[in-house]
Amino acid sequence: MPGYLPPLADFRFLLQDWLKINEHYASLGLGEFDADLAMEVIEQGGKFAADVVAPLNREGDEYGCHLTDGKVSTPQGFAQAYHSYVENGWNAMLGDVNYGGQGLPYSMAVPVHEMLNSANLSWRLTTMLTESAVLAITKHASDELKAIYLEKLISGEWTGTMNLTEPHAGSDLSLLSAKAEPNGDGSYAITGSKIFITAGDHDWTDNIIHMVLARLPDAPAGVKGISLFLVPKFLPDQNGNPGKRNAAGPSALEKKMGIKASPTCVMNFDGATGWLIGEAHQGLACMFTMMNDARFQVGLEGLGASEAAFQGALSYARERLQSRAPQGIQQPNDKADAIIFQPDVARMLLTQKSFAEGCRALAMLYAKYMDIAHNTEDDRKEEANAVLQFLTPVCKAFMTDTGLEATSLGVQVYGGHGYIREWGMEQLMRDVRIAMLYEGTNGIQAQDLIGRKLTRDKQGMLDSTYRAFNELVSNIVQPNNKQTAEQLLQEWYTTSQTVKGFDPVNVSGGACDYLQYTGYALLGVLWYSMADAASQCGNPHIAAGKQKTCTFYAERILPRMQGHKAALFAEAANILAVSGSEFDYL
Template sequence: MPQYQAPLADFQFLMQDWLALNDHYAHLGLDDFDGELANEVVAQGAKFATDVVAPLNRSGDEQGCTLADGKVTTPEGFAAAYQEYIANGWNAMLGPVDYEGQGLPYTMAVPVHEMLNSANLSWRLTTMLTESAVLAMRKHATKELKDLYLSKLVTGEWTGTMNLTEPQAGTDLALLSTKAEPQDDGSYAITGNKIFITGGDQDWSSNVIHMVLARLPDAPKGVKGISLFLVPKLLLDENGEPAEPNALSVGSIEHKMGIKASPTCVMNYDGATGWLVGEPHQGLACMFTMMNDARFQVGLQGLGAAEASFQGALTYARERQQSRAPQGVQQPDEKADAIVFQPDVARMLLTQKTLTEGCRALSMLYAKYMDIEHHGSADEQREAGKVIQFLTPVCKAFMTDMGLEVTNHGIQVFGGHGYIREWGMEQLARDVRIAQLYEGTNGIQALDLIGRKLTRDGGDMLAATCDAFGELISAMDNQERRAHAQALLDDWRATSADCLGMEPADVAVAACDYLAYTAYSLLGVLWYSMADAAQQSDNSTLAAAKEKCCAFYEARILPRRDSHRLAFQSGAANVLSVTGSEFDYL
């Protein structure tokens, strides 16, 4: 099984040559941070991911999680790795300084998060949800709740979860039925059942803090009647330490296609004590603070799996010898040439590489605007927020679709060996498949993009995103490359503007194709930008590779956008005209 190695050279290029983090941090007044520190943080994160977490990936998949006597046990080594993780401060990277966090820029933390996903997606999931819970509490909880719970979540001493889904209420949260009854002491009694709860219980932390959506007795119907509650596994004593068990339990652990080492729990709340987070009936808005962060983080799961698959496929293709390359003998001293010289294998590897590195650039650009939203001027924060909102569904959906495509290519490069467990390639495909489903299916992300983000504020989010990518184009030195990028961006903007007048049915049918069209277009701009910036890099091999990969993307991947555009411009009739028995001729 190929060993994952962190792509440090690519991260260094993106941080130093492409994003110019020294200038970025100086502009935001982040005097304690610079590119050298960013390199060191990422290098140490790489060491933890490769040396501690990655070796647990296969064994974790084989062992899975168990539930006995109401307690969940994760695979061997997982809890110990987590203790090392929090002892070294990784969980606190983005946490508020006032609550024992490090307050690092997102451009430092996002590479570490990607590497953890590449190393062991199942292991990463629990820490990811804890970070999202921190965001929700930081923004919406009272000071009293923050003082009791936030520091322990930031440091990772306690973990957090997100409890939305119920058996009858998945995407449609209006159907949610969990109840919250007010108590005389200001708390609430939470009663109901939740499913698909990542990290609902585990043997890592001394407490689990559940963020639960429920309805108050006087709640209006629909999503406007949902409130958010903090419900700890163990209630705290007078010293703020976990003590008495709360009235909640794990009903079962889901048996899944992948991420088997992550405890996905059915949670039962039987009058459990909880506290309101945010205002009554505003729970969905509070939860979206978690969900939007989680959606980007799920996109990183797709990216992480893609990188791991590409590395495995490349290593195997260089070692596996089969016949001779059609362009001529490549290794005359060997009985056959390595399959890396076979054109179809090279095509798959380049598809993997260009999609993966393009999405990595997208994630780092997203991280840059997260930095700006947190530290920029008021105007900069407002504009950065628009860019982030627009790109969130693109990152979540496209990066996870890409993750499945790339991991499938990885299996194909291995041939029959890719289908065998010992090589690890099939696990990557099984694990990443869930990323297209949770935190809102990719179809829901597409509807959000075209139905909300494109039309909201009269196209302001679209304009802000165009400006963000336009800045990349303005920085290019090569005039021909710059012209190609500008034409691509202008075409995308004009086509997007044409979508603003679509009828609702046309919008719904067009959604997935429009998102793919958008992603391929924007990745094209990113590739032109990277190829240009790479010519200033001290790494001549990387510079040449970026140039050639840009040409491959332009010729062989970018044309996909045209088919998606033709599809979403064809209208709704070809989808909606087939009804009833016409599906199965009965």
């Protein structure tokens, strides 16, 4: 598989020609930022991803992580790459400037995160969860805890984790049993076992800060009795440096299908000292600050895998000679034509391309609204947060579903070679499969979208999202494309309004189809918007490529939307009709 190439031309188009990023920053009072600075950050981030992180990907998969005498070692080069990442300030991009962060707009940082995911998903995971921990501490922790931990986490001197899942409590956190007993000095003794903990231990930093959900002695039953605690691997001394080892550590490493270079730990807390984050019994709300960020970041993992698979498949299709193209000889000086000229191969490549570039536009739109939410205090903040809440499950689930499809197509383009490890395509498929599972399975995301974000929503999230996409439609210049995009968006909005009237069983039964229907529809709107902007961008390759890919998406991919709509409106009774021995005839 060829080396990773950062998609800089597409980022430049999205920032300058599609998002009009200079106007966006000016509207938020961010006059110190502009498109040129954004592209400089993205170019340097892409260079780091391609030159430092990507070369570690295959060897990391082969070597994996190892647990010896209670200590985890990661593949050779991983820690060194992280130290370079920290030294060059990448970990601090989004951090609070009052604690050593750079305070960059999300629209600058998100492209860097995407490229890291394309380059090496296993490596990216540790830095991703540290960023999520920073958000939770920034929003919910006491000033005292912020003073001790925040600057070190933002800089990357220390890393962070998220500890939710227990052997018997996965998506249903009401079953969580980890305990927190008051120590009498403001701290708590945390006891319990957690599983599937990304970067629960490693050899990158001299301290790891665990964010742990547990129950206080007087906690009510269910999710309303969960609290969030900060539990360091090493207790800081009076100077803020790692001191005494805490009673928290890994007991095993999970043996996984993919992301083998990421240490996924079983963590034991044996009366470990921790401190309450936020209010007692409000831990789930605090943790959702981390989870909502992590869910979007997991969506970026799907996008990153789509791009990497597309690049690999495109390179191979241009070089692999097989047969003659049905439309006539394309390479008369060769014994056969490259397979890129085969219509079925071109179909697979364009499917990958339409997903990668469409989801990239969705991610950048999400980043735009993150900028607004973090830099305004008026009605725009409330509106932006409503858009983000609605789009979070869409980004997480749709971008990872399409990521799996894109990586599967990457294997298919390579044929038998795609199934062989040395080409790298099967690793992409193995690695991205987890993205459909963690941070809430995609089925959970679908239930969240159709439930909390649509049928039970009282904040107008659907209307806010409609307005956000309608703004894109209103800026389309080409009349036919504008009319088509308007009709597409209006159909989605009208259908969504109808779904609001579903009973609970049909809401649950139609959840996954509604999420897919929404994903395909909104990506369609984005493609019409991008195609129009590309026609005016001055780059003939982007202009032609975007417009032709838009046509492909509209005619070959968007029809899937209607299939999901039909299934959505089918009664859930047919899902529940089969029972007992009717499943297996036993």
